[in-house]
Amino acid sequence: MSVAPKRxxxxxxxxxxxxxxxxxxxxxxxxxxxxxxxxGAISQHIKALEGWAGTPLFRxxxxxxxxxxxxxxxxxxxxxxxxxxxDAARALRDLKPNADFHIAALPAVAQxxxxxxxxxxREELPEINFSVTAMENPPSLSREMFDLSIFFAVPDGxxxxxxxxQDVIAPVCAPTLLDRAHCSNGFREIPILHDQTWNDxxxxxxxxxxxxxxxxxxxxxxxxxSLAVEEAKASAGxxxxxxCLIEDxxxxxxxxxxxxxxxxxxxxxxxxLPSKTRQRSETSQVVALLSN
Amino acid sequence: MSVAPKRxxxxxxxxxxxxxxxxxxxxxxxxxxxxxxxxGAISQHIKALEGWAGTPLFRxxxxxxxxxxxxxxxxxxxxxxxxxxxDAARALRDLKPNADFHIAALPAVAQxxxxxxxxxxREELPEINFSVTAMENPPSLSREMFDLSIFFAVPDGxxxxxxxxQDVIAPVCAPTLLDRAHCSNGFREIPILHDQTWNDxxxxxxxxxxxxxxxxxxxxxxxxxSLAVEEAKASAGxxxxxxCLIEDxxxxxxxxxxxxxxxxxxxxxxxxLPSKTRQRSETSQVVALLSN
DNA sequence: GCACTAGCCTTAGTTTTTCTACACCAAGAA
DNA sequence: TTCTTGGTGTAGAAAAACTAAGGCTAGTGC
Numbered sequence: 001m002s003v004a005p006k007r008x009x010x011x012x013x014x015x016x017x018x019x020x021x022x023x024x025x026x027x028x029x030x031x032x033x034x035x036x037x038x039x040g041a042i043s044q045h046i047k048a049l050e051g052w053a054g055t056p057l058f059r060x061x062x063x064x065x066x067x068x069x070x071x072x073x074x075x076x077x078x079x080x081x082x083x084x085x086x087d088a089a090r091a092l093r094d095l096k097p098n099a100d101f102h103i104a105a106l107p108a109v110a111q112x113x114x115x116x117x118x119x120x121x122r123e124e125l126p127e128i129n130f131s132v133t134a135m136e137n138p139p140s141l142s143r144e145m146f147d148l149s150i151f152f153a154v155p156d157g158x159x160x161x162x163x164x165x166q167d168v169i170a171p172v173c174a175p176t177l178l179d180r181a182h183c184s185n186g187f188r189e190i191p192i193l194h195d196q197t198w199n200d201x202x203x204x205x206x207x208x209x210x211x212x213x214x215x216x217x218x219x220x221x222x223x224x225x226s227l228a229v230e231e232a233k234a235s236a237g238x239x240x241x242x243x244c245l246i247e248d249x250x251x252x253x254x255x256x257x258x259x260x261x262x263x264x265x266x267x268x269x270x271x272x273l274p275s276k277t278r279q280r281s282e283t284s285q286v287v288a289l290l291s292n
Numbered sequence: 293m294s295v296a297p298k299r300x301x302x303x304x305x306x307x308x309x310x311x312x313x314x315x316x317x318x319x320x321x322x323x324x325x326x327x328x329x330x331x332g333a334i335s336q337h338i339k340a341l342e343g344w345a346g347t348p349l350f351r352x353x354x355x356x357x358x359x360x361x362x363x364x365x366x367x368x369x370x371x372x373x374x375x376x377x378x379d380a381a382r383a384l385r386d387l388k389p390n391a392d393f394h395i396a397a398l399p400a401v402a403q404x405x406x407x408x409x410x411x412x413x414r415e416e417l418p419e420i421n422f423s424v425t426a427m428e429n430p431p432s433l434s435r436e437m438f439d440l441s442i443f444f445a446v447p448d449g450x451x452x453x454x455x456x457x458q459d460v461i462a463p464v465c466a467p468t469l470l471d472r473a474h475c476s477n478g479f480r481e482i483p484i485l486h487d488q489t490w491n492d493x494x495x496x497x498x499x500x501x502x503x504x505x506x507x508x509x510x511x512x513x514x515x516x517x518s519l520a521v522e523e524a525k526a527s528a529g530x531x532x533x534x535x536c537l538i539e540d541x542x543x544x545x546x547x548x549x550x551x552x553x554x555x556x557x558x559x560x561x562x563x564x565l566p567s568k569t570r571q572r573s574e575t576s577q578v579v580a581l582l583s584n
Numbered sequence: 585g586c587a588c589t590a591g592c593c594t595t596a597g598t599t600t601t602t603c604t605a606c607a608c609c610a611a612g613a614a
Numbered sequence: 615t616t617c618t619t620g621g622t623g624t625a626g627a628a629a630a631a632c633t634a635a636g637g638c639t640a641g642t643g644c
Contacts, residue, residue: 008437013305037631041631041632047594054387054391055387091365092344095346096345329603336603355612
C-alpha cells in the first residue's frame with residue numbers, strides 16, 4: 001500500500017552503463033578499462049543496480065564473474081539502448097563542425113608510426129585538428145568518440161577496415177652490438193629486450209625461423225615498445241623489431257638486422273573506421289593520406 | 293595535434309537526459325518537474341552539455357527558452373535513445389516479479405477516489421503491492437516507471453485509455469449551509485471555496501448553466517481539492533463538486549447539492565496504460581477491478 | 585600440506601559532482 | 615507601478631562516484 005510521497009525513480013544511468021559494459025565483457029576489470037575507471041567503481045555500480053532491481057545480475061566467483069540468467073536476459077535491450085545513446089552523443093559532438101579528429105592507436109603505433117604521417121597530413125589538411133589517444137585495446141568505434149583507430153589485428157575483411165602493412169618481425173640491434181657479436185661468440189651474451197605487451201614475439205620468431213634460441217627471459221622488460229626501441233638504439237641489447245614501426249631507424253641504419261630471417265606475425269597494421277553513417281566527412285581524406 | 297593523455301569522454305549521461313526532457317518540453321521548469329529536480333539543476337546540465345558540444349542548444353529569452361536549429365536537430369535521436377533506455381530500465385525492473393504496482397494519479401483522485409477501490413482490489417489481489425504517487429501532470433508511461441495512471445483528461449480513443457466516468461460538476465455544500473441559505477437571502481454571503489488547480493470550475497459551471505453568479509474570487513483558496521472538500525463538509529462554504537470525487541459524501545448526505553443544475557466539464561476520469569508490450573501481467577486484472 | 589602468487593572483486597573513506605535554496609534579472613501582464 | 619513567469623548564478627549541503635587498500639579463491643612451487 002502506502003501513498004508514496006516521492007516519484008519512483010528510474011535506475012541510475014551511470015550504473016546502467018557500467019552494467020552494460022560489464023555484461024558485454026563478462027569481466028569487471030575490462031569494463032572498468034573501457035569506461036576509464038577502477039574496477040571498484042564498476043563493482044559499486046553493479047551492486048547499486050542489483051539493489052535497485054532487487055535481483056542479482058552477476059554471480060561472483062573467485063576467478064571472475066558470470067551473468068545470472070536475469071542479467072543475461074538484459075544484455076540485448078541494454079546494448080541496444082547504449083548503441084542509441086552513442087549515436088545521440090555522436091550527433092551532439094558533430095554539431096561542432098571543426099571538432100578534433102580523434103584517433104585511437106596502440107602506444108607503439110602512436111609514438112613510432114603515426115607522427116611522421118600525421119605531420120604530412122597536417123600539412124595537407126591544416127584545418128583539421130587531430131587528437132591522438134594511446135591505448136592497449138581497440139575501442140569500440142560505434143560507442144566511443146573516436147573517428148579512426150590504428151591497431152595490429154587480423155583484418156576481418158569488412159569495408160571499415162584497411163590493412164596498411166603486414167606485421168613482420170625480425171631481430172635488430174644497434175651497429176655497435178652487431179660488430180661486437182661478429183668479433184666474439186655471436187649474440188650469446190647480448191641481453192634481449194622484452195616488451196611487455198609483445199612478450200611472445202621472440203617465441204613466435206624462433207619457432208617460425210626454426211632457430212633454437214634459448215630465450216633469455218630475464219632480460220630488461222619495457223612497458224612501452226618505444227622505450228625498448230630507444231634502448232636498442234642505445235646498444236642495450238637485441239630487440240625484436242616490428243619492421244613497420246622502425247622503418248626510419250632501419251633506413252638510417254641506427255638499427256640493423258641481427259639475423260637475415262624475418263617472419264610475419266599473421267597480423268597487420270589495420271586502420272578501422274566507424275560504420276559509414278557515423279563517419280566524419282574528413283575521414284576518407286585522412287585515410288587516403290594515411291595509406292598513401 | 294597533441295597526444296591526448298586521457299581518453300575523450302562522452303557527454304555526461306545525466307546532462308543528456310536533462311537535455312532530452314528540456315527539449316521535449318521546450319521549458320526548463322517542466323523538464324525539472326519531470327525529472328524531479330529544480331530548474332537550476334536543469335539549467336546547469338544544459339550548460340554543461342553546451343560546453344561539451346561547443347554549441348548553444350537553446351536560445352534563452354526572458355519569457356522562456358527555444359531550441360536552436362542545432363538543438364532541434366538532436367531531438368529525434370535523443371528521444372529514441374531515451375525511449376530505449378526506458379525499455380531497458382523497465383526490463384530491469386520486471387526481473388523482480390512481485391515489484392510494486394505503481395499508480396500515478398492526481399492528488400485529488402489519489403485521496404478521494406482511489407482509496408475505496410484500492411481497498412477492494414487489495415482484497416481481491418492480496419499478492420500485489422500497490423504504490424500510489426500523487427502528481428499534477430500525467431507522467432509519460434513509456435518513460436517513467438508507472439504501470440497505470442488516473443487523471444482527468446479528454447480521452448483520445450486509444451486502446452491504452454479507459455474512460456471511467458465523465459467529470460460532472462455542481463455546487464455543493466454542507467446541510468447546515470443549505471438550511472441557512474433557505475432561511476436568509478440565498479447564497480450571497482456564503483463564501484465560495486476555490487481549488488487552485490481547478491480555478492475555472494466556477495466560471496465553467498456558471499457559463500454552462502447560464503446562472504449569472506458573481507464569483508467571489510476572494511474566497512478561501514486550497515492547494516488540494518481534498519482540503520476544500522473537508523472544509524465544505526465543515527460548513528466553510530460552497531464548493532464546486534466534482535461528482536465522481538465526492539460520491540460518498542453525497543450519498544451520506546454530508547454534502548448536498550446547492551443548485552439543481554450540474555454540468556459536464558468535457559473531460560473524463562481516464563485510466564491510462566503503457567503500450568501493450570510494456571504492461572505488467574497484473575494490469576488487466578487491476579483495470580477490470582478499477583472500472584467494475 | 586603450507587606458503588606464495590596472481591586475478592578479480594569488494595570495502596571504506598575521500599573526492600568530485602550534483603542538487604537545492606535563494607537572490608536576482610528581464611519581459612510581459614495586471 | 616507591481617506582480618508573475620521563466621531562467622541564471624552562487625554558496626553550501628547532499629549525494630554520487632572514484633580510488634586505494636584489502637580480501638578471497640585457485641593455482642603453483644616447495
